[in-house]
Amino acid sequence: MISSNKLIAAISLAVVGGFVAEFAKPQMPEGSNPGYMTLISAAVGLCVGWRIMGPRAGRDSSIGLGMLGVVSLVFWGLAVFGTIEMLRLAMRRRFDEPVEALEMIVTIALKYGQYLAATPVYITLAVGIVISGYVTNFAYRRWG
Template sequence: MPTAARLVAAFCLALLAFIVSEQVKPQLPEGTDFGYFNWVNTGLGILCGWVIMGPRAGRGAVSGINNGLTGVGALVFWGLFVHGTYEMFRLAMRNRYDGPFDALLAIFEEAVEFGSALLVSHILVTLVIGAVISGLATDFAWRRWR
């Protein structure tokens, strides 16, 4: 059921995903073709906000902050998983793997490689501050528009 809390959570995480996507681009190798990178992450932000954060709103400020941290954690996890899977399929189409288990293992290897680009101080600070603001805004929306 659509609620204001779900809408606010989806909007906040989508905005945060777009901002962090722009911050990650300089951390990746030069000449990387990003394609739909920002839009995939924004879509994941919408889904994580709607499905994960929205239903958990309305339990107070501390729970709101925890809700924001959980939503951002899920967003980072799914972003790394989706982009790792895409990279694995891209390499699999070039016959870079010996078998299906090598390809499945490569998903996590690629995700860890992409995750290392997130371990920069300004990106981590953006994620934490964005999580707190998103959680508090979602909780406020739940209290304001029931």
């Protein structure tokens, strides 16, 4: 069911995910191809906002709600990018066993997590916590 708080949470986390991806790209190694990193991050933000953050609007404080959304965005974003990169490597037959491929998801996700260790990314995440939590709770109080 469509609700204003789900829609606002999805849009706000999609914007945060897109900005975080744009600020993380310069941290990547020289010559790497980020591909659709911004669009994938925005799509993950859309899903996390709709499924996790939106239904909890009105129950938590704005900061708590924003923290839940942004931490979930980072976790699921790293999981998605780890899975995508693992599948790319698996198609090139880089793994001998399926368990090795599944273990590589965590390794790749941690490597991508290092790209988030930059001041612009931290600032974007902090601002995203405040704004996304506030506008989602505002939408819940106003139209929910």
